[in-house]
Amino acid sequence: MMRKNDEPPFLNIKGKFLMSAKVLKHAVIYTGEEVIPDGYVRFDTHILAVGPVAEYHAQAGDELEDVAGASVVPGFIDVHSHGGYGFDAMDGDPEQISTMATKMMRNEGVTTLFATTMTQSTANIDHAMKGVAQAAENNPIIQGVHLEGPFISPTFKGAQPEQYIKDPDVHLLAEWNKLSGGRVKLITYAPEDPGSQAFEDYCLAHGIVPSVGHSNATRAQMLHSKATHVTHLYNAQREFKHREPGVTGHAMLEDNMYAELICDGFHIVPDMIRLAVEQKGIHRIELVTDSMRAKGMPEGESELGGQKVFVKDKQARLSDGTLAGSVLQFKDAFINIQKFTGASMADAVQMASVNQAREFGLDSKGTITPGKDADMNVFDRTLALQKTFSFGREFSPEP
Numbered sequence: 001m002m003r004k005n006d007e008p009p010f011l012n013i014k015g016k017f018l019m020s021a022k023v024l025k026h027a028v029i030y031t032g033e034e035v036i037p038d039g040y041v042r043f044d045t046h047i048l049a050v051g052p053v054a055e056y057h058a059q060a061g062d063e064l065e066d067v068a069g070a071s072v073v074p075g076f077i078d079v080h081s082h083g084g085y086g087f088d089a090m091d092g093d094p095e096q097i098s099t100m101a102t103k104m105m106r107n108e109g110v111t112t113l114f115a116t117t118m119t120q121s122t123a124n125i126d127h128a129m130k131g132v133a134q135a136a137e138n139n140p141i142i143q144g145v146h147l148e149g150p151f152i153s154p155t156f157k158g159a160q161p162e163q164y165i166k167d168p169d170v171h172l173l174a175e176w177n178k179l180s181g182g183r184v185k186l187i188t189y190a191p192e193d194p195g196s197q198a199f200e201d202y203c204l205a206h207g208i209v210p211s212v213g214h215s216n217a218t219r220a221q222m223l224h225s226k227a228t229h230v231t232h233l234y235n236a237q238r239e240f241k242h243r244e245p246g247v248t249g250h251a252m253l254e255d256n257m258y259a260e261l262i263c264d265g266f267h268i269v270p271d272m273i274r275l276a277v278e279q280k281g282i283h284r285i286e287l288v289t290d291s292m293r294a295k296g297m298p299e300g301e302s303e304l305g306g307q308k309v310f311v312k313d314k315q316a317r318l319s320d321g322t323l324a325g326s327v328l329q330f331k332d333a334f335i336n337i338q339k340f341t342g343a344s345m346a347d348a349v350q351m352a353s354v355n356q357a358r359e360f361g362l363d364s365k366g367t368i369t370p371g372k373d374a375d376m377n378v379f380d381r382t383l384a385l386q387k388t389f390s391f392g393r394e395f396s397p398e399p
Helices: 094-108 122-138 170-179 196-205 219-223 246-253 270-280 330-341 345-359
Strands: 022-030 035-043 047-052 063-066 071-074 076-081 110-116 142-148 184-189 209-212 258-262 285-288 300-304 307-312 315-317 376-379 385-390 393-395
Touching: 022 345, 071 345, 076 094, 076 142, 076 184, 076 285, 076 330, 076 345, 094 110, 094 122, 094 142, 094 330, 094 385, 110 122, 122 142, 122 170, 170 184, 170 196, 184 196, 196 209, 209 246, 219 246, 246 270, 258 270, 258 330, 258 345, 270 285, 270 330, 285 330, 285 345, 330 345
Parallel strands: 022 063, 022 071, 076 110, 110 142, 142 184, 184 209, 258 285
Antiparallel strands: 022 035, 035 047, 071 376, 300 307, 307 315, 376 385, 385 393
């Protein structure tokens, strides 16, 4: 017989998994809107009520759990993750992609995922789009697709295979969006490339956020772009210099730009993370992992986009030393942003959940407020992840 946490995570996403409401009591609750020092949250598949414990009124059938000393935060939203635990979105296998998403939820607290592709052949991206679409039908953790490439600059290709790089192509993007079931929510591209304006117009007309990344664009070119998001700030982009702000400088200067940060301490040194948070403010920073299949696996040889990757000391690199995504777990990014910058837990919640939900119109996500999906993480006093609730179902990290 399957144990509770071994069951398929979602068999009927519209059905109620709890026969009665569950109540967590005496936690510090970071709702994403306020901090409740001694609070409760009552939920089934959705948040039913939240507030100070003194205002809780017991109802028949409520299942009470005292979590004194714990912190409860909204489930994390990762809009940039290629893979982990031996799986990758580019594999195109629906069952494996679903398993990957569930492992990220259980082990890291990621309750909403944008499965992320990379620069590859048209046929391989076609296959990935179909696989993600099928996986998302059965696993609602997968809320979208992030197309990272292939419409990027070879100058800043990073770990993206150069032979598959293309100029922006509206028809190709439209086909991939169709194959994904309309799930493309974010696309990384180089806005300096020919045809980018028509490409951006298509994105804005179809609810796709245009994100500058792997780009050699100048500040002047960025001022004519419609990009409102920057992929992994500082990394794989024209850098900030005293005579040319580049992509990084543009992202720092423009209030409408959301900026991704990979907070593993390797992609960006802590001082530069602190600079970004101080310059952009907590309302325009989004934590991401940019993780690849080696996350959660033993050190050694792995793979990304058909390229050999070597993982050692929590870093994933190509044979030439280029960083190739990360093996960062989201729960660690959440802790690191606090450690590196002095941000409060409430600030970290803003950057881990609230901003992503707001930018991408994920109306049922991002905060612990009545009516939202019951997606929550419970951390103990040492900031160890104890459990995750996804649509009200309880999961513990794997041993």
